[in-house]
Amino acid sequence: MTAKSDLEIARAADCRPIAEIAAKLDIPFENLVPFGHDKAKVSLDYAASLKDRPDGKLVLVTAINPTPAGEGKTTTTVGLGDALNRIGKRTTICLREPSLGPCFGMKGGAAGGGYAQVVPMEDINLHFTGDFHAITTAHNLLAAMVDNHLHWGNALGIDPRRIVWRRVMDMNDRALRDIAIGLGGTANGVVRESGFDITVASEIMAIFCLAEDLADLERRLGEIVVAYRTDDTPVTARDLKADGAMAVLLRQALAPNLVQTLENNPALVHGGPFANIAHGCNSMVATKTALKLADYVVTEAGFGADLGAEKFFDIKCRKGGLKPDAAVVVATIRALKMHGGVGREALGQEDAEAVSRGCANLARHVENVKKGFGVPVVVAVNRFSADTQAEFEAVKTACATMEVEAVLCEHWAKGSAGTEALAHAVVGLVEAGTADFQPIYPDAMPLLDKIRAVAQKVYRADDVVADKRVRDQLAAFEAAGYGDLPVCMAKTQYSFSTDPAARGAPxxxxxxxxxxxxxxxxxxxxxxxxxxxxxxxLPSHPAAEKIGISREGWIDGLF
Structure with missing residues (x-):
């Protein structure tokens, strides 16, 4: 019998009314803003009212460096959350919202898979509650106000050659990376070079995901540096009087989104920065709300632990005062084989030796999280049907040398029943109370040294290379009072190095x-x-080519 697709499984879900899901966390219905029957926003006033409650336990799910073979980090997050509820721990999961770029490009959606999904899957992977639209619009409002200011006389003295605020859209479109704007005569503004980034790379997305509340959101929006004058002084969104209108556009979006898993457990899906070009974590509002409502909160950070986990620890936890209690590092036998040198076409053949070689990648991530950041670790081996016992034993043997447990997980096929052992392992780590979390570098360290600390301590690079222009720019940031900020590394997700082909532990x-x-x-x-x-x-054959609407009105082809 042919296995059901993720989409078929999601369509067959017995979704409960969102009020029932909220009741599991004791959220009164009057504190919900429903979006239909199966999704809602939790009001910001209600979230603020929880501030004096004690926090639950925070568990991060991260992974090895991703490969085309797949790892299943989001699927494991959902499966673990369901399993913790299954064994009697009041748990909610916190995920990021998917970007339309990967959905219609190559990577696919981000709502889990198999019997470990959040639903409604199609809505979550598409327009959902409109948060990304609000972020995109707020970003482009600021861009429009910059160019409008130039057009009407430039009273702030902006140097048109030093405008750093670009435009964004939530789609992959290489043709918009570098563009000329203001063409067609003086009525169309000032001619200059600019470009587009993807919405998830927007600073407003990062602000949205790090803001504590609406007041903090507006303050942060006002501090955005959009350009510089000829005397090198910055021009901010507050100087342009754009911060208030931007905050208004984001007011409803900042409230976290409540949905459910296939097993009708609560999930907060909110915010969505990429981890290879931004900080890769869901919103602070969602995480802190969940910690007040649940005994256990399971969240994920994008891509491998060298990116998502590092930024979760060094940026999100630092900024929000969060103290993670345990971490799960996800791996698959197939991905470990690729890190061990096996080509994609040979992944179906048993090769325990390649698995052992590939565990060098796993070992580096485990050591970074466990020793570098002081967070206890369990390894989740996300099972594929072709995996063999000998290959799993190779992972167990490698993990024994790391002094961590490797747990075989079958949540894709079995839901929470396939992840019970992982749930018990996580509870054991949390209850042991051995977490001694600390960021990898202090606030007072110079910016270039912070970059070097991540490169050497996390990536295991020999050093960083930065020309005089970059070093001078960092020195200027420090002189302007930004030296205490953490650094957000934009790097390929496929390798510890900047060479995506360098798998394993280069x-x-x-x-x-x-x-x-x-x-x-x-x-x-x-x-x-x-x-x-x-x-x-977009790739040569984007996923969009296979997406459409069936005669019955169903969405076909969506991952």
Whole structure:
């Protein structure tokens, strides 16, 4: 019998009215803003009313470096959340909202898979509650106000050559990376070069996900640096008087979205920055609300632990005062084989030796989380049907040398029943109370040294390479009072290095920093490394080619 697709499984879900899901967390119905029958926003006033409650336990799900073979980090997050509820722990999960770029490009959606999904899957992967539209609109309002200010005389003295605020859209479109605007005569504004980034790379997305409340949101929006004058002084969104209108556009969006898993457990899905070009974590509002409502909160951070987990620890936890109690590092036998040198076409063949070689990648991530950040770790091996016992034993043997437990997980096929062992392992780590979390670098460290600390301690690079222009820019940020900010590394997700083909645990490399950008409102400095792009392109055959509406009115082809 042919296995059901993720979409078929999601369509067959017995979704309960969202009020029933809210009741599991004791959220009164009057504190919901429903979007139909199966999704709602939790009001910000209600979230604020929870501030004096004790926090639950915070568990991060991260992974090895991703490969085309797949790892299943979001699926594991959902499966673990369901399993913790199954064994009697009041649990909610916190996920990011998917971007339309990957949905219609190559990566697919981000609502889990198999019998470990959040639903309604189609809505979550598409327009959902309109949060991304609000973020995109707020960002582009500010861009429009910059150019409008130039058109009407430029009273702030903006240097048109030093405008750093670009436009965004939630789609992969390489043709918009570098553009000319203001063409067609003086009525159309000032001619200058600009470009588009993808919405998830927007500083407003980062602000949205780090803001504590509406007042903090508006304050951060006002601090966005959009341009510089000829005397090098910055021009902010507050100078343009754009911060209030931007906050209004984001007011409803900032309330976290409540949905459910296939097993009718609560999930907060809110915010969606990419981890390879932004900080890769769901919103602070959602996480802190969940910690007040549940005994256990399971959240994920994008891509491998070198990106998502590092930024979760060094940016989100630092900014929000969060203290994670345990972490799960997800791996698959197939992905470990690829890190061990096996080509995609040979992944179906048993190769325990390649698994053992690939565990070098897993070991580095485990060591970083466990020793580097002081958070206890369990390894979740997300099972595929072709995996063999010998290959799993190779992972167990490798994990024994790391002094961590490896747990075989079958949540894709069995839901929470396939992840019970992982849930018990996580509870054991949390109850042992051995977490001693600390960021990898202090606030007072110079910015270039912070970049170097991540490169050397997390990636295991020999050093960073930054030319005089980059070093001078970092020095200027420090002189302007931004030296205490953390750094947000923009790097390929496929490798510890900046070479996406260098799988496993590469050594003997350096990290080239080609550009640095100040995100003053978000509160970090972005370091762009290697060839990473802030506006992705579509592949030769994008997923959009297979997406459509059936005669019955169903969406077909959506991951």
């Amino acid at each position: 050594t003997g490399f350096r990290i080239p920093v080609r550009e640095v950008r100040l995100s003053a409102g978000a509160g970090f400095v972005v370091a762009l490394t290697g060839e990473i792009m802030t506006m992705p392109g």
